Each structure stands twice: as C-alpha cells, then as structure tokens.
Amino acid sequence: MTNLTEPGTPSYPMARDARCPFDPPPPLHDLQQQAPLTRVRIWDGTEHWLVTRYEEQRELLADPRLSSDVHRAGYPRTAAASGTTRVGFILMDDPEHARLRRLVTAPFMIRRIRAMRPAVQRIVDELIDALLAGPKPVDLVEAFALPVPSLVICDLLGVPYADHDFFQANSKNLIRVSIPAQQRGEAVRNLHDYLAALLLKKAGQPGDDVLTRLARDVENGELTADDAAGIGVLLLVAGHETTANMIALGTLALLENPHQLDLLRNSDDPAMVSAAVEELLRYLNITHNGRRRVALEDIRIGETLIRAGEGVICPTDIGNRDPRAFDHPDDLDLGRDARHHTAFGFGVHQCLGQPLARMELQVVYSTLYRRIPTLRLATGVEDLPFKHDGAVYGVYELPVTW
Numbered sequence: 001m002t003n004l005t006e007p008g009t010p011s012y013p014m015a016r017d018a019r020c021p022f023d024p025p026p027p028l029h030d031l032q033q034q035a036p037l038t039r040v041r042i043w044d045g046t047e048h049w050l051v052t053r054y055e056e057q058r059e060l061l062a063d064p065r066l067s068s069d070v071h072r073a074g075y076p077r078t079a080a081a082s083g084t085t086r087v088g089f090i091l092m093d094d095p096e097h098a099r100l101r102r103l104v105t106a107p108f109m110i111r112r113i114r115a116m117r118p119a120v121q122r123i124v125d126e127l128i129d130a131l132l133a134g135p136k137p138v139d140l141v142e143a144f145a146l147p148v149p150s151l152v153i154c155d156l157l158g159v160p161y162a163d164h165d166f167f168q169a170n171s172k173n174l175i176r177v178s179i180p181a182q183q184r185g186e187a188v189r190n191l192h193d194y195l196a197a198l199l200l201k202k203a204g205q206p207g208d209d210v211l212t213r214l215a216r217d218v219e220n221g222e223l224t225a226d227d228a229a230g231i232g233v234l235l236l237v238a239g240h241e242t243t244a245n246m247i248a249l250g251t252l253a254l255l256e257n258p259h260q261l262d263l264l265r266n267s268d269d270p271a272m273v274s275a276a277v278e279e280l281l282r283y284l285n286i287t288h289n290g291r292r293r294v295a296l297e298d299i300r301i302g303e304t305l306i307r308a309g310e311g312v313i314c315p316t317d318i319g320n321r322d323p324r325a326f327d328h329p330d331d332l333d334l335g336r337d338a339r340h341h342t343a344f345g346f347g348v349h350q351c352l353g354q355p356l357a358r359m360e361l362q363v364v365y366s367t368l369y370r371r372i373p374t375l376r377l378a379t380g381v382e383d384l385p386f387k388h389d390g391a392v393y394g395v396y397e398l399p400v401t402w
Helices: 026-034 054-061 096-102 110-133 140-145 147-157 161-174 181-204 210-219 225-255 258-265 270-284 354-371
Strands: 037-041 047-051 291-295 299-301 304-306 311-314 399-401
Touching: 047 054, 054 291, 054 299, 054 311, 110 140, 110 147, 110 354, 140 147, 140 225, 147 161, 147 210, 147 225, 147 354, 161 181, 161 225, 181 210, 181 225, 210 225, 225 258, 225 270, 225 354, 258 270, 258 354, 270 354
Parallel strands: 047 311
Antiparallel strands: 037 047, 291 311, 299 304
C-alpha cells in the first residue's frame, strides 16, 4: 500500500518552464540525474515511485508484475475516480486486456493503414484548400489539426462526423484532470451512451467499419454491449485527441525551429518524413502525466525494491529526453534515428493506433508546410494557451497566418 508522504518528497506532476514549453518540467531533469527511481507525492497525498530513466522505464513497462488496473489498491490515479464506466481495455490487465484488444487489432494493421493513405491525403488537401480560401489569421487547431484525425477516425469507426462537436467537447472533458470528477464522469457516460446507441444501429444497418465489427462480436457473445461501447469510446477519443495535439504542437515546434522545418519542407525523401515524425513524437511526447502502474509483487530494479502494492509512474516525456538513450536529447533533430522512443508506450499496453497516427502525421507534415510555405504564428508563443491541465499536452488554440 502507498504511504503518506514524508517531508521533502517532491510533488508530481510538476510545472513546466513557460520559457521552454516543449520541454519536460525542469525538476524531472534533476531527478533523472540523481537516480533512476524517486519517491514522489501525488494529488491525494500518497507516495509512489517515479521512474525517470529510459531503460528502467522500458524494463518496468514490460514487466507483467506491474498492473494497469486502476481499481487495484495502491494504483496512482491521476485524479479522483469519476465513476464506474470503463474506457475500453486500456486500464485492464492480461488476459482480459489481450482478449479485448485482439478484437480490434485488424483495422489498425499496417497493410490496412497503408490502404487508407490516399483518403487521408485527400482530407488533408481539402482542409488546406479551405484554409487558403478562407480568412486569416486562423486557428489551426479548429480549422485543421482537429478535423484531420476526427474525419479519419470517424470513417474508420463508422461514427458520423456531423456529431464531432459533441464527441470533441466530451473528449476534452474526459482527459482534463483539473475539472471535477463528476464532470469527467458525465463526459464518459455521454460518450458511452452515444457509442452504445450507434452499436445498436450498426447491428441493424451494418457497414464496413469497426463499430459494425464490435456489434457483430456482441451478437456472437464475444463481447458485452458495455465492453463494446467502452472500446468504442477509447478508440474515438484516442483516435483524434492525441493526433490533433501532435499536429498542432508539432507545427509550433517546427515554426520555432525554422532550420529543422526547412529540412522537412525541402525533402522529397519519404524516409526523411518518417524520421521527422519519430523525432517529433520523441521530442514532444504529448502524454505528459506519466504511464501509471501498481506492483502485484515485489520487484527489484537496480538497487531499488518496489514492494507489492506500491504505485509506479513512468513519465515517458523525461524518459525520451534521457541522454543515455539519445544524444543531445533536448535538441529537435529531424535527422536522428528516434525510432526507439517510447511516446506510444512500451510493452503489451503500447498504443494500438500507432500505425494510424504515424501515417496521418507523415501526410500532414509532408503536405502542410509545402503548400503553405510562409505559414507563421499570428501571436507570440508566450500568449498561446497550453494544455497544462490534461492527460494529453498541446495547445488549445494556434493562431497562424501566411
């Protein structure tokens, strides 16, 4: 079980330096230099292990003796519990996690994602056409970064894009840890009920989409209706929130590093674009409140003993800035080989949708800056509203012009 904190124990999460909005909080760098594991205090006053180094994070995230089940005693919750509705399989352990995940693996396999690329290219081009034909300045989040992945995931899942205002608003509340638990719980229930209704509709009017597959699994007895709706919520939220934030924050990072932007904009090499995506994922690592687990039994890692029932937090944002794993890790270097980053997690819980996210980012990053070569910020970086209050980091707005 977790213990009440001792005096001097640092609190987690920590504040970023406003002058360096792309970097993890400076205290994480200090802790990383001191030791691979440190005791920290979270919002409810309990202590847990914070793992700040790359190798130790990978070792622990791959260890089956750590549980992802948020309902286990000692689990380091990001905020107060918001209700009993579960969002898919993300906070489950094997074998149930693996069983449910396998049911939706096929649509995210690399061959299927490659076949989607021309359609994604059309979406990106059409949205850029609309940008160029419309007024400026414009909020790139609202006009481009959010619509791209929302249109893509809606098509893949079989969700009407006409409902995007509803699911985007509830998704934002679901991942914000700064709002009351009741409000987050309401967002989960809203999305769950919405997906449950769509699944019922798909049972009578099937299509070539993920929700139809899930509806068929419910009919075959492989899934409960509740689990199917929960998986739908997970895929819908994760399928647009994370990629939208990477599009906007990645664009901002490139605009603030014009030499790197020039390298990307002037290259015709698909390998360069792919490398740029991996480096931006490493550098920004938008999952910024740590990947959380609880020990099922005693685990020794180096000189540290993690006891059964103790919570473990692996902030991969600082792990991806570990100089033991990446040379000059605080530099954005699109020429580096960053494929071993852990922005998508590590182990059995690494992101199911990473092939889709990579493909979308490759299309966006290889198209937007070529078609709008004079793209620039329409405000100062210091005036941008950064998402410090959620499980996913980014900007709420990104005013741009050209």
